[in-house]
Amino acid sequence: MTWLRAFGEAVRSGLTIEETRLEPLLALRTAAGVGLVIGLALWLVSPAYAASAALGAYSAGGATFQRTWRPRKVIALGAGAGLALSTFVGYYLAAGRLVTFLPLLAAWAFAAGMAWAVGSTAGIVAATTVGSMLVTITLPTSVERALEHAGIIALGGVAQAVLILLFPIRRWGAHRDALADALAAVADYARRLRHDPTAPFDPEPLMTARDAAAVTPSQARTRPPVLHGPRGLAEHIRPVVAALADPDVGAPAEGPGRDRARELLNAAADVLDATARSIRRGTPAEVPPGSADVLRVDEEHEVLEGPARQAAERLVELLGEALDIAGSGGVPGKARKPPGPASAQFLVRPTMFRLVPVVVRAVRRELRRDSPVFRHAVRLAAVAPLGYLIAAQLPLGHGYWAPIASVMVMRPDFHRTYARAVARLAGTLAGVAFATVMVRALGPDAQVFGVLAVVSAGLSYTLIRTGYAYSQCFTAAYVVFLLGMGGQGLEQTAPERVVLTLLGGALAMLAYVVFPAWETPRLPSRLADWLAANGRYAAAVLRSYAEPSREHRVDMRKALLASREARAAWERAYDQAKQEPVRPRGLTSREAQEAQEALQGFGRAAMLMESHVPRDVSRFVPEAEQYAEALEADTEQAAVDVREHRNPDWGRVEEALHAWEGAAAQARSPVLRRGAELQKRALEDLTTAVSRTPLERDVGSAREEQRVRAAVAAEGDGSGPAHRGG
Incomplete structure (x- = not known):
């Protein structure tokens, strides 16, 4: 792929709206946490202090929307603690001196980049702590003030955790969705096998369900019983339906046997879909009576024979267990638990304290020159100080926006880095325009700015899974409103935000060109x-x-x-x-x-x-x-x-x-x-x-490149397949 086409794909991806289910109640609760912190700070201290206090609540709230199977309150507390630590360390060790702050920033950014060895959630949360450190050096004037700001930022994470505890919304919802998606994927597979006996199956839903099934001992005590066993059913049903549909080891290619196999596959899909609905909603689900009637292997009149009949009998046995789950609706006591000792009934996930050696081993595995995670950490360590230095030389305030933009858009792979850079710039432009219109319509007032900031935070949380550009639009507005609440003029902050975001995105893109990690x-x-x-x-x-x-x-x-x-x-x-x-x-x-x-x-x-x-x-x-x-x-x-x-x-x-x-x-x-x-x-x-021989391989690579270029040229001049009569 050429650079021009790759950049075009990144632009398209960055601005694409992802069709996903919105979670307005979760967004409302998280925005309430931001509003609570801002309101208390405005009432008890000052608008400038409230703007600083909102940093922890907003970032900790955003961390709870990341894809993770740990409790949301634990994620909020962990994010708040990390933000508070970076806030205090950034000032205490740097003490306002650039010569000490830049090495500290580089080391912290490198550590944040290596956090991707643990997972994307850890990497994203760690990146927010780099942003907190960049803001820190501009705020306190003493160690005592640094402690105050660190405490208030940690309090934001505590506020989010308390709200999650007091107002639980669809507990175990993500785990239910993961398990339901696995069952629905096998149901879809069974339907496709009716027409294509060799249809492919993507095991990703089963992998996600297994990841979601791993819990800590404390989680295992409160997990709904319905989440214990159905994952095993999906695992066992998948090869059975494949064997039943295969014309060589299962039902014959034509005739009554093939018709019978199609009936069983359709009934299996109906039962699995009903089970998935039951688990997702926590309510009993009805299976079509016709599907239930099909799931009977009559000893006298069964047309399937040999391995096909064995597969049919095994499928009926497994679907009988699924029918029990669909009818129970996940009511405690009705759902089956897997056999075996209690200690073997769940996949163990390490607690936060026991996670330390796991993290150390994961990071150690990635400490090599060819690792994408290591290269990402090196890029972060170089770009964050460089962006800060360049922005400091410009006649603009809030120079930390440039390195923050770089850190937040950079990812270990090329495409997501470029797509997020484009999305952040587009979202920032739209968000600044939105903030400008709102402020001019309602007038400058600390309380008004505070309300607008909370509303923007809520909209950002609501759209967080529809695309980075659309969430970033309201994030940019939220930041502008906070600065306005702290006494910063909109005419000054809005252009600065746009210019420095553009600078930060450009540095992130350039860093990947200089030190790439190509797959x-x-x-x-x-x-x-x-x-x-x-x-x-x-x-x-x-x-x-x-x-x-x-x-x-x-x-x-x-x-x-x-x-x-x-x-x-x-x-x-x-x-x-x-x-x-x-x-x-x-x-x-x-x-x-x-x-x-x-x-x-x-x-x-x-x-x-x-x-x-x-x-x-x-x-x-x-x-x-x-x-x-x-x-x-x-x-x-x-x-x-x-x-x-x-x-x-x-x-x-x-x-x-x-x-x-x-x-x-x-x-x-x-x-x-x-x-x-x-x-x-x-x-x-x-x-x-x-x-292939080395010579053939080189020629093949050249021909492949020429073929791609020709296809791109054909699309550009309208002579491609899309323009030849459909």
């Missing part, structure tokens, strides 16, 4: 990781056939989760690479797409095998162990070959399949036979996608 060169490594993880998962499934046991089932589950993580990492890298203005290296766009489809097919083959893993220890296939060893060894070696741009070789897999077919063909079930065929075909497709 395009890392695509072969990401693909290799996914290949190796898929191989381990397939081998674990085969070992469960060779020796059905609880230990092998546990290994199979761990390998599946690792495979999903590797696939998610590949898809994130691939999506980012498609948006980067970098020439393909190692893999062209077409080769990457073909390799992705091959590995998706390989994973689907393993999933079909998983759907019929024997639950009876007396049914085992010892010959599967040799094939598992060959498959795992060849995929591990192939991963090394892909990283080093060599052609993969599947000699051990072919030899093991040959031996298996010759000596024990009768031991293989139709599912194993079909799975092995699909795996072999997928590995051959992968070889076709990535096996």
